[in-house]
Amino acid sequence: MMSEVETRTASEHTRARLLDAAREVFSQYGFQGATVREICRRADANGAAVNYHFGSKEGLLTEALNFSQLAALQNDNVKSADCPKERLRLFLRDFMLMLLDEKNASSQCRIMARELADPTPALDQIVSEAIAPLHKFLGKLLREIVGDQVSETELRRCVYSILGQCQFYRHSHPVLQRMNPKLRYDHKEIEAIAEHIADFSLAGIRHLAKKST
Amino acid sequence: MMSEVETRTASEHTRARLLDAAREVFSQYGFQGATVREICRRADANGAAVNYHFGSKEGLLTEALNFSQLAALQNDNVKSADCPKERLRLFLRDFMLMLLDEKNASSQCRIMARELADPTPALDQIVSEAIAPLHKFLGKLLREIVGDQVSETELRRCVYSILGQCQFYRHSHPVLQRMNPKLRYDHKEIEAIAEHIADFSLAGIRHLAKKST
DNA sequence: CAGATTATCAAACGCTTGTTTGAAAGTAAA
DNA sequence: TTTACTTTCAAACAAGCGTTTGATAATCTG
Numbered sequence: 001m002m003s004e005v006e007t008r009t010a011s012e013h014t015r016a017r018l019l020d021a022a023r024e025v026f027s028q029y030g031f032q033g034a035t036v037r038e039i040c041r042r043a044d045a046n047g048a049a050v051n052y053h054f055g056s057k058e059g060l061l062t063e064a065l066n067f068s069q070l071a072a073l074q075n076d077n078v079k080s081a082d083c084p085k086e087r088l089r090l091f092l093r094d095f096m097l098m099l100l101d102e103k104n105a106s107s108q109c110r111i112m113a114r115e116l117a118d119p120t121p122a123l124d125q126i127v128s129e130a131i132a133p134l135h136k137f138l139g140k141l142l143r144e145i146v147g148d149q150v151s152e153t154e155l156r157r158c159v160y161s162i163l164g165q166c167q168f169y170r171h172s173h174p175v176l177q178r179m180n181p182k183l184r185y186d187h188k189e190i191e192a193i194a195e196h197i198a199d200f201s202l203a204g205i206r207h208l209a210k211k212s213t
Numbered sequence: 214m215m216s217e218v219e220t221r222t223a224s225e226h227t228r229a230r231l232l233d234a235a236r237e238v239f240s241q242y243g244f245q246g247a248t249v250r251e252i253c254r255r256a257d258a259n260g261a262a263v264n265y266h267f268g269s270k271e272g273l274l275t276e277a278l279n280f281s282q283l284a285a286l287q288n289d290n291v292k293s294a295d296c297p298k299e300r301l302r303l304f305l306r307d308f309m310l311m312l313l314d315e316k317n318a319s320s321q322c323r324i325m326a327r328e329l330a331d332p333t334p335a336l337d338q339i340v341s342e343a344i345a346p347l348h349k350f351l352g353k354l355l356r357e358i359v360g361d362q363v364s365e366t367e368l369r370r371c372v373y374s375i376l377g378q379c380q381f382y383r384h385s386h387p388v389l390q391r392m393n394p395k396l397r398y399d400h401k402e403i404e405a406i407a408e409h410i411a412d413f414s415l416a417g418i419r420h421l422a423k424k425s426t
Numbered sequence: 427c428a429g430a431t432t433a434t435c436a437a438a439c440g441c442t443t444g445t446t447t448g449a450a451a452g453t454a455a456a
Numbered sequence: 457t458t459t460a461c462t463t464t465c466a467a468a469c470a471a472g473c474g475t476t477t478g479a480t481a482a483t484c485t486g
């Protein structure tokens with residue numbers, strides 16, 4: 001039964017299944033709400049597997065976090081040859097697709113969003129590895145758009161305004177769906193949302209840039 | 214020892230203390246994270262008091278919710294004689310003061326914000342009594358600003374953009390404070406934030422109104 | 427005052443949680 | 457095959473949870 005060639009060892013296979021299940025369950029129920037037993041059940045692993053492989057529930061969360069997709073998105077954007085405004089549009093499109101697409105491996109972002117409401121010790125890692133770089137990336141991008149006249153404080157608030165809009169759709173999803181049952185985050189809808197945020201924000205940014213000159 | 218004249222009965226006094234403590238603890242730890250024992254400890258009440266007076270932890274949450282402040286804020290705003298844009302500014306100022314002021318009895322809003330991330334059965338009540346009216350109020354206000362040419366969908370997205378910005382500061386507070394330790398939501402800072410959101414959003418709204426004519 | 431009702435209390439209940447245990451099974455090298 | 461090591465497993469553990477209990481105290485009622 002142990003003749004698999006793909007997976008290195010059975011142990012690593014279990015580890016991987018646990019990580020997958022963990023991302024799923026953590027993103028769905030949050031760190032507190034998620035139970036080790038449920039994660040093990042979905043991973044078809046024994047209840048002691050988490051502690052054996054990751055030391056603790058928290059260790060599992062730490063290893064389950066993976067921001068490579070978010071980092072790649074920013075990297076690609078920086079390398080693109082488009083003008084800053086267009087790059088903001090592109091970023092918002094990709095970011096919202098990652099953030100809202102249900103099928104996507106956006107569990108990372110969902111876990112992140114949950115941590116905001118309910119910080120665990122993993123929040124430090126999330127802030128330094130994902131959120132801070134993201135803010136820095138957006139800050140630079142906006143700086144290219146507004147020029148040098150806008151203060152750092154105002155620029156930071158613009159970053160907040162943009163991220164606030166983005167997070168709203170993920171964060172308030174349960175509420176929005178109750179008030180508007182036909183709401184569905186399909187590909188087309190997500191692109192429309194991203195476009196709205198881009199239009200809305202670029203107008204807001206331009207206004208600030210004008211005001212300060 | 215029972216010669217208090219202020220409180221109707223000792224029982225009602227206990228109820229009131231429990232409700233106060235509940236708002237405090239729920240807003241601090243969320244519904245899941247809050248424990249009945251901690252609430253009772255802060256209320257100087259016996260561990261069985263919650264079940265005796267409110268039936269269950271969830272019953273306590275239901276009764277602890279109180280949106281009168283939020284409703285009053287909208288009522289006052291509607292009655293004001295200012296132009297729609299100025300009323301939006303005023304609303305944002307009052308709303309952010311309520312949302313961010315630590316001393317304020319903004320626990321209601323904090324509980325609300327927590328429910329968004331982690332819905333409990335009380336979310337239905339919160340949506341119908343607080344969030345839906347709030348969205349409706351903002352929708353009407355924005356409609357006055359943009360006129361009839363903007364579609365319902367676009368208008369709704371503008372409401373989302375504004376609320377998203379507002380919620381961001383409450384919701385991401387733990388993160389923002391880690392990245393910017395000197396951050397403090399004092400009265401002046403809150404007003405500056407509200408003003409930024411107003412400027413940013415009015416520019417975004419104007420842009421959409423222009424585009425659709 | 428006497429009796430009925432209401433409120434408080436310490437203690438315990440049943441359940442779920444993350445974690446530990448020690449044996450069994452699997453794996454790898456000699 | 458023997459030996460040493462790793463991984464899995466069912467079971468149990470201690471701690472914390474919301475809730476219930478039954479006795480005690482306080483309050484109201486007639």
